[in-house]
Amino acid sequence: MTVIEQVGCRVGSRWRQKIETSWMPYILLAPTLILLLAVVGYPIGVAFWMSFHHLDLLRPNPTPKFVGLENYAEMLSRPDFWSAVTRSAIYTIGASMAAFVLGLAVALLLNERFPLRRLFRTAFMLPWALPLVVSALTWKVMLDPQTGVINDLLRWLGIVEQGPMWLQSADWALPAVMLIDVWKDFPMAALFLLGGLQAIPIELYEAARTDGANAWQRFRHVTWPGLFGVATILFLLQSVWIFRRFTTIYVLTAGGPAKATETLVIQTYIEAFRNYELSYASALGVLTLLVTLGFAGLYKRLLRGKGADL
Amino acid sequence: MGNKMIRVGRSRFVLVFMVLAITALGGVLAFTEWQVEAAPVKGTIRFAMWQAEEPGAGDFWREKIAAFKADNPEAQVEITNISPAQYAEKMLVELGAGNHPDLFLIEGFSLPQYIAMGVLRPIDEVYSRSGIKEKMIEPLLRWCQKDGVTYAYPIGARTWQLVYNTEHFARVGIKEPPKTVEDFLAAAKKLTIREGGQIKQFGFAFPNTNDRFLYEHALNWANGYGANFAKDGKPTANDPRVIEGLKQLKRVYDADVGPKGVEVTRYRQYFFEGRVSMMWDLSTMLLYAERTHPGMGKKLAAAHLPFPGGDKATGAVNTNLSIPTKAKNPEAAMRFLETVMTPESSRRWFELTNALPTIQGITTAEFRAANPWYRVYEESLATMIHVPPPGLEEYYGEFSKIVQDHVMEILVKNRAAEDAMNAAQKALEQMVARKRR
Numbered sequence: 230m231t232v233i234e235q236v237g238c239r240v241g242s243r244w245r246q247k248i249e250t251s252w253m254p255y256i257l258l259a260p261t262l263i264l265l266l267a268v269v270g271y272p273i274g275v276a277f278w279m280s281f282h283h284l285d286l287l288r289p290n291p292t293p294k295f296v297g298l299e300n301y302a303e304m305l306s307r308p309d310f311w312s313a314v315t316r317s318a319i320y321t322i323g324a325s326m327a328a329f330v331l332g333l334a335v336a337l338l339l340n341e342r343f344p345l346r347r348l349f350r351t352a353f354m355l356p357w358a359l360p361l362v363v364s365a366l367t368w369k370v371m372l373d374p375q376t377g378v379i380n381d382l383l384r385w386l387g388i389v390e391q392g393p394m395w396l397q398s399a400d401w402a403l404p405a406v407m408l409i410d411v412w413k414d415f416p417m418a419a420l421f422l423l424g425g426l427q428a429i430p431i432e433l434y435e436a437a438r439t440d441g442a443n444a445w446q447r448f449r450h451v452t453w454p455g456l457f458g459v460a461t462i463l464f465l466l467q468s469v470w471i472f473r474r475f476t477t478i479y480v481l482t483a484g485g486p487a488k489a490t491e492t493l494v495i496q497t498y499i500e501a502f503r504n505y506e507l508s509y510a511s512a513l514g515v516l517t518l519l520v521t522l523g524f525a526g527l528y529k530r531l532l533r534g535k536g537a538d539l
Numbered sequence: 540m541g542n543k544m545i546r547v548g549r550s551r552f553v554l555v556f557m558v559l560a561i562t563a564l565g566g567v568l569a570f571t572e573w574q575v576e577a578a579p580v581k582g583t584i585r586f587a588m589w590q591a592e593e594p595g596a597g598d599f600w601r602e603k604i605a606a607f608k609a610d611n612p613e614a615q616v617e618i619t620n621i622s623p624a625q626y627a628e629k630m631l632v633e634l635g636a637g638n639h640p641d642l643f644l645i646e647g648f649s650l651p652q653y654i655a656m657g658v659l660r661p662i663d664e665v666y667s668r669s670g671i672k673e674k675m676i677e678p679l680l681r682w683c684q685k686d687g688v689t690y691a692y693p694i695g696a697r698t699w700q701l702v703y704n705t706e707h708f709a710r711v712g713i714k715e716p717p718k719t720v721e722d723f724l725a726a727a728k729k730l731t732i733r734e735g736g737q738i739k740q741f742g743f744a745f746p747n748t749n750d751r752f753l754y755e756h757a758l759n760w761a762n763g764y765g766a767n768f769a770k771d772g773k774p775t776a777n778d779p780r781v782i783e784g785l786k787q788l789k790r791v792y793d794a795d796v797g798p799k800g801v802e803v804t805r806y807r808q809y810f811f812e813g814r815v816s817m818m819w820d821l822s823t824m825l826l827y828a829e830r831t832h833p834g835m836g837k838k839l840a841a842a843h844l845p846f847p848g849g850d851k852a853t854g855a856v857n858t859n860l861s862i863p864t865k866a867k868n869p870e871a872a873m874r875f876l877e878t879v880m881t882p883e884s885s886r887r888w889f890e891l892t893n894a895l896p897t898i899q900g901i902t903t904a905e906f907r908a909a910n911p912w913y914r915v916y917e918e919s920l921a922t923m924i925h926v927p928p929p930g931l932e933e934y935y936g937e938f939s940k941i942v943q944d945h946v947m948e949i950l951v952k953n954r955a956a957e958d959a960m961n962a963a964q965k966a967l968e969q970m971v972a973r974k975r976r
Contacts, residue, residue, distance in 0.1 A: 286635065287933045287974070289657025303973075375738060375798055390736065397748070397800030399952045485749025486800075487947035502628040504937035505652070 332418020425459030647855030651932030695894030698854030763846030772930025854923030
């Protein structure tokens with residue numbers, strides 16, 4: 230091989246190496262990214278753009294008109310917006326925490342050895358495996374104040390004489406919806422946490438027992454620190470999922486009764502498809518997105534503070 | 540002189556010849572146009588509806604499509620069936636995206652919105668060709684018009700009247716349907732049977748969940764006391780008569796005579812099963828009762844709502860047929876529409892669905908004799924109160940939601956009717972101002 234040919238080979242292989250190390254990941258990711266941009270990015274972009282315009286669908290040949298921050302100003306001035314924010318906060322934090330606590334309890338239980346453990350593991354996964362609409366409709370029948378089994382059970386146990394109106398009651402509707410979401414989400418929490426529990430070295434527990442630690446002390450000083458990273462990711466994900474949840478509430482109550490379960494997501498839907506206010510609904514949608522991103526940012530910051538390795 | 544006479548004669552001949560020629564040409568053109576119009580249509584007609592699976596209505600459409608295809612072998616009619624619960628939303632998205640079907644059904648409440656959106660094609664020429672206009676019940680036709688232009692063909696109408704189980708009435712000694720609110724409430728309480736702490740038979744089932752039927756039900760109460768939630772384009776939700784009507788509704792709700800938190804489809808089922816004695820509902824329910832529970836139809840009867848002027852109940856032209864502006868095959872769609880716009884079709888629609896006809900002279904004396912309950916519905920047809928708010932029809936979606944939410948506050952949160960409806964009035968005024976800016 231001549232000198233020139235040797236130099237050419239070396240230069241060619243350097244370029245090939247550069248492409249392989251720097252560019253190849255992007256080339257391989259490109260199809261997925263393009264699909265994501267089209268299916269996710271584009272609608273978000275349009276919604277963002279729409280939120281700064283006003284489009285009156287109830288006029289012939291509607292044309293979006295630029296209105297700046299008018300939709301956002303309107304949003305902030307409406308009392309029902311703030312009610313929806315409060316309701317969304319209660320719904321998200323309440324359901325996430327309850328699902329987490331229940332999931333943790335089940336994970337701790339399933340981490341122990343006992344007969345038929347595998348059967349219980351499968352059984353606990355069933356709520357998560359059922360489609361959301363099926364779960365919601367089934368619970369709707371069970372919560373029927375007149376004919377539902379829940380009130381029947383409460384009456385049979387002597388806890389109540391009549392039973393609450395559940396989805397028909399302004400006081401009980403939101404807790405009822407939260408209960409159903411907790412039932413649906415705790416298996417996923419249990420699965421995540423069980424994985425985290427099984428990653429904790431058993432020697433740490435043995436050492437703790439040797440040092441005379443009781444069950445609570447072992448949980449506090451061994452289990453919880455070992456679970457913290459997984460628990461934080463889980464809580465973040467559950468908060469985002471529950472905050473954005475539409476199906477359960479819409480199937481069960483459609484945001485009622487008397488707006489008792491009208492969260493921001495439900496309100497967005499009603500504004501878009503019942504009130505034909507696409508621009509205002511877009512502003513609500515953008516806000517929901519920002520809140521979701523805010524969740525993620527907040528937790529990441531907390532993690533950095535704790536020095537946890539994600 | 541002779542030459543002059545010849546010239547005059549020639550001129551007259553030419554004039555007469557020209558008149559005859561123009562007349563003949565006009566005749567030829569008209570014949571040709573008729574020939575073009577009468578020629579079988581080709582292509583696909585995309586027909587969106589929610590009724591394909593409904594007993595009666597679905598059968599009607601299949602019959603019409605089969606007859607149309609027999610006359611137009613090269614035409615296809617493709618049904619796009621959308622579930623009733625999602626129909627309005629799906630059509631909004633489709634029409635907004637410019638993906639117009641060639642024909643679609645419109646529910647009466649949505650019609651003013653579609654007209655306002657400018658997505659409906661004027662169909663006066665189809666009315667002219669069919670000659671049906673003169674035969675129609677005029678108030679129902681007016682519902683499909685704006686500024687003298689007709690945008691839809693109403694196939695069936697409906698009103699709400701009191702439907703009741705005569706066997707239940709006889710069992711507790713009620714001889715005739717109640718005519719006042721006090722009698723009505725007393726009857727509902729008498730008909731409600733409790734066993735072991737549970738209600739086995741409800742006296743009166745009515746909408747009390749967060750769905751659109753609650754608005755119509757509340758409107759009947761308001762109307763029963765002589766008012767509406769709007770008048771001449773202005774909200775009147777806090778009219779004292781509206782408030783009085785809603786107070787009476789609250790009395791009925793608190794009396795525990797009806798299933799609570801149960802949607803209309805379910806409590807209708809209870810009614811067919813004999814677990815509910817009374818409801819305010821459509822004429823079609825009497826047909827469905829007999830079809831789904833043979834023998835039940837014979838136990839049912841209808842009466843006017845228990846208010847003075849109870850024949851003036853709410854109603855709508857509940858099935859309208861229209862052609863969107865961006866239909867790809869509008870000529871074929873119009874030809875299909877023409878086949879529906881006939882007294883024969885209206886008669887068939889009535890036979891299959893029992894929905895109130897929109898054309899005069901459809902029901903026969905024999906039918907009325909066999910179904911005495913029908914008189915109550917027939918009487919209410921021309922005077923029915925349209926559900927969308929008068930003067931604010933295009934804002935019906937948001938308007939009804941605001942009213943509904945405040946009525947629910949009265950029912951489930953025990954908010955005082957005056958307080959709730961004053962709040963509703965304020966919210967409605969703000970909504971209207973926002974929409975009209």
